[in-house]
Amino acid sequence: MTQGILIKNAYVIDPLSGIRGEIMDIAIRDGRIVEDALPGSEVIDAGGCLTLPGGIDSHSHVCGTKVNFGRYMSPEDMRAGRTSRKGVMHVTSGYSVPTTFGNSYRYSTMGYTTVLEGAMAPLEARHTHEEFTATPHQDMLANTLFDGNWSVMEAVREKDVKRAAAIVAWTLAAVKGFAIKLTNPGGTEAWGWGKDVSHIHDPVPYFEVTPAEIISTMIQANEILRLPHSVHLHCNNLGVPGNFRTTLETMDLAPPAGGDRQTLYLTHVQFHSYGGTTWRDISSKSEEIARSLNSKPQVVIDMGQIMFGRTTTMTADGPMEFKLYMLHHNKWSNHDVELETGSGIIPVYYSRKSLVNCVMWAIGLELALLAKNPWQCLLSTDNPNGAPFVKYPEIIALLMSRRMRENEREEIDPRTEHYVPLFALDRELDWYDIAVMTRAGQAKAMGITRIGKGHLSPGAQADVAIYPLKPDNLDPSVDYQQVMAGFSRTLYTIKRGRVVARDGDVVVEGANSTIWTRSRVPPEYDMGSDPEFTRKFDQYYTVRLRNYPVQDVYLPRGVCIETEAAL
């Protein structure tokens, strides 16, 4: 193996470095981008093709208990996408919830090198980490669920922000998590009794705290701990017609931060932007949401785009999945996690014939088109909830081509246009916007630019994707088919300085790392020796405190981001 790689004639867009499309060379050595290549480096001629930092998915469900249960309960889904062992590639199966290697290979061939698992229940963190090691071609991060955490809710009730922060710090370090995830805060605890919360001021049974209080406290705790990412929030009332009000109220909870840091990341906002009162009169409220977003630089969202076809929905939002089940009456799995959170899984089919689905489809696109700043609206499908991530290229094409949207308009329920503003939007995103929405924006929002993610400046991690697209002689608004094909399959995907995928095939065994965070707190805030915390742990969990933390052996290449908590 040569010491390095030199990529010549690359059409580089590197938003974080301010490069908006220049033909240049990129030198790689020892897994990092360097100024100059070593003599004898392997030379890759990009031939003017689009070259971007490795793709980053800031919200995807690919590993862990509920994802695996999605696979477990869906042999019919596994019938699609089966490949046999080929070279270094393991067998893969599945379409909407592929096997770990399936996810990894498909992400790799799309140029993705970093993926954040959207929801990890702390108690079952070990499982997520085990699957991370079986998703070998992406660096992984895990959002850790705190939405129904009893200790946190008690701290919120006592209005003790510092204690909440200390609990978060202890938990993230124990389970090797990356950031705070709140999924329907309070609602998952209410679901322990088969209930839900109906708005952000609706108190949680017994704990008598409101979602708004949980969100605000956790935002403060997050900033006290100086975690790289902000609070990552799945709002209350997902998928309920009229829920845009909840979303707007929630956005108002985000305090402004210093600089251009966000204090709140709202995920899959498409599912939270519905007007109307029932499924019959559901309408798009993307304009209201975008207006609020455009006035709040402290908020970042991702789209949560849905795409037509079959998929599997899975979320920690247990009550929502049950409501969905009652609608579809197909199959339903639920998994409550003691003292922490819940989850639910059901398969769905988004149909072009369904007005509701068409409205949902339009809303996601509208959010991306109406958000003035691409750094504030990232591309996602909340894989696999809106659609499997393999649909990203199609979404990119839709965003870049008005013509493609018009063509799609012919295919969908004709009433859609009365409920959505999509077809009035002329905006077509450019290559730069896409680069922001698929990697640079993610890296910035997740706060991992410092460890060399999402950009190509010297010192950065050598995660590079070269797509068979030549922006100089391609008009994406016309040649959207080519855009789609190009983003589906890189010429080269380079991960930490190694070519991992070439022309759609993975060519090496992977060796990913897992990125986690640890906030140093003063000893009096160490929950591991807090009598009240440990007493409750001993009495109410079913595992021993000593058997709870994820051992280092589960992170063979762990990367820890340490912060100093302001406690």
Add this chain to the structure above:
Amino acid sequence: MRIEDVVCPFCGCLCDDLVVSVEGTKVLSVENGCTLATEKFTGDHRLAHPIRRTGGAWEKTTYDDAIRETAEILLDAERPLLYGWSGTFVEAQTLGVHMAELLGAVIDNTSTVCHGPSIMAIQEVGHPGCTLGQVKNRADVIVYWGANPIEAHPRHMSRYTTFTDGFFVKSAFRERKVIVVDIRETDSSEIADEFVKVTPGGDYAVLTALRMIVRGKGDLVPATVSGVTREQLFRVAEICLSARFGAIFFGLGLTMSRGKSKNIRNAIELTEELNRHTKFTISPMRGHWNVYGSNEVFTWITGYPYAVDFSRGIAFYNPGETTSVDLLRRKECDACLVVASDPGAHFPRACAEHLASIPTVQIDPHVNATTHLSRIQIPVAVTGIDAEGTAYRMDGVPIRTRKLFSTGYPDDVAVLGRVYSLVKEAKG
């Protein structure tokens, strides 16, 4: 030396609060564990070294030779079966699946003879479940259906359900109602508030009747359904409906009786129906301590929880066709590797006979019924005693077992890793 918080590698309860005293490589005492746990820690019938059968007799062999011969047997076979896996840890199971991929083998775990039907039912209708702590802290109604936890999971009731106090259940056995459904009185039915005695094979109809009552179609329920009176059915439905949080646990009495997966499906649909009124969950009582781990590993690598056939390169799954018992009954297999389980004791006679007629290799610490069917046996360390690794509790909570001391035995990963590299070498 006293070692605290030891994880028990016996049943699916995976109790992790044992205190084990050891001296050198000997276990002196086990605290907090049940009889089965203590037996596992203190019992000692370990095979000292690999053995192979020549003619009618056993001869001692080396690890090198045994491993090489195992690889050869597997490489020669046209329909090899890799069976077992529930008594070992996740890392070894992972190797097993990768090996099956390369060999074009069928890989199957012990679900095939226990909760395979439950998995099939879950694949039809899903699984509203929860972790055991959720039951401990909230449940006021507990149903054991076709399960006898006292025998098979002795501490289930005292650690997770009936007797343990939880956050919202301060005085457990006074506040929780226990319903036991079975075809006969059992130890567990002794402590039930309501014992429902069903005629053998009648579970499906009883579940159907309960669903009807919960749905408000109770008028159609006849005076007795499979031996259960209409009055009792209504009483049971009323207890369930008035629960704040109910939990159903089902065992082999439901999975392995007439109707099989359809019984479980019906029970799951009853749970779903009850969720329209209150909160209910349902969970299988998994037997082997890490059988759920093998389901998880198989699933994340192949997409299917058990009975995965790689003979065509891709993963194919079809219980009834690719499950071990069916393969052996049809005499399809021409070689078998048994890891950490005892099919000789659990499989029907015809299957065991076929195992004896083909080259069967067993990787297991102990001499057991399968030893008598095997051509080679390779002893390994016992996970949870002299080896460590990940295991999944019956509710999906992963726990790392502890290694109490070192013996000279290699663990499953060491042995399988060497077989795997030989296979990899041969397959290029």
Add this chain to the structure above:
Amino acid sequence: MRVILKTRPRKKPHVPIEAEGIIPQNFLRKNDLTVYEGNRERNLEDLFFVTVEGPAVSPDQVEIILTGDTGRIKRVGEYMNAGRIIIEGDIGMHCGNFMSAGEIIIRGNADAWLGREMRGGRILCEGTAGDYCGAGYRGEKRGMRGGTIEVMGNAGDFVAEYLSGGEVIIHGNCGDLPGVEMRGGTLVIGGNCSRPCGNMTGGTCMVIGDPGELLPSFRRNGSTEVEFGGKKFRMAVFRGDVANRGKGTLLVKEEAIISRSGRDERL
């Protein structure tokens, strides 16, 4: 065109053969098909003596005759869309999977999953059929969607599970839970069975013999007269399965109900 495939003797006769390539449309141009014996890839000729008689211009004109030790051959006729396959003996699992047109005639017995997820065409089995005849795949919500399966002998358990279209006729007895989860189509059972149509939501099932134990979740809804095998029968009509909000129809012989009424308090 007539293609005669006679099995060659094998060293390990129990190892299954997967031969989804054996369908009429594949024999129009070439005979070098791949089949699989266990985990080994084989040429058709390795496992069969192949004789081709006469020409054909379309798959409709192709008739395949399978003879010899055929009981271990799986997936024959999978995705078949025209022509005819005649199996002189027994046939292995998954015969006629997904077939959409054409005809399969089995002179012997068929193993499980006969006509799984079948879309159209006709399968005639002169012997007995195994479990899951005319059923679907694990986790899938729809089984057989069209066509006809006729079994002259008995069939196993879970016949026509998830049936959603087409017709399954079993002249003999069925095992447990025939028509379970049925949602459309027609199932006719000439003989006896037990617990028919558990959890059905749609479709029609008719049991001419003894329906064995009936589930409590069916509501009596009058009676009707049907004809089967040239005889007329007076049938009790049930609607259900009410436990599953079902709107299926189950027809059971009136005499069977009367003779049962002693032990079944509901009727």
Add this chain to the structure above:
Amino acid sequence: MAISLVAYIREFARWEWARKFLAARTAPLVIPPYFRNYPELTGKTCTHHLFCMMACPAPGAIDVIRTPEGWQPRIHIGHCIRCGLCVEACPNGVLSSGRILESMFRDNTRLSFSFKIDVDLDKCMGCGNCAVACPVNKLIDAQMSHGGRASTDDLLLKLSDGKCRVLHVEKCTGCKTCEHHCPNEAISVARLLEAVHAPEEVP
């Protein structure tokens, strides 16, 4: 009819009888020290030891119930045989009957309970139901009642080497919860009631 009535009066209205009836003098009635009436509440605080119930030989004669003021014994007159054992058994003098308390005080006697717990090791599966349900254990070790882990050896019962072991039988209050909840009938509690002279020190 009239004649017989007259005869009747004549027979019974004899002077001798009337004189004796009106003029007789006997010693006043004294309640003997051994007389035991239905037990009454003395107003002392019941500590819910249930010794009264355990000592009572008549089925259903005494209950200890929770009232708004706290626990209190309740006597069911129809069942009570007035043996007074409950009065003697109560460690707190909650009940009184006749002069029992008085004479106990005078003679310095009392009834003492002790318990013997037998575990049939052949039947015991080590399920831990008894140890977790045990109300004494519950007071000593919350971890025990929350899932069966013994965090101390001060417990009355715990699992050791796969069987239930009795560690501190002297802590037993004889409630028999363990016995009621043992699925195998492997554990039994014997109550030993004996009269002792002068309250002994609890070892």
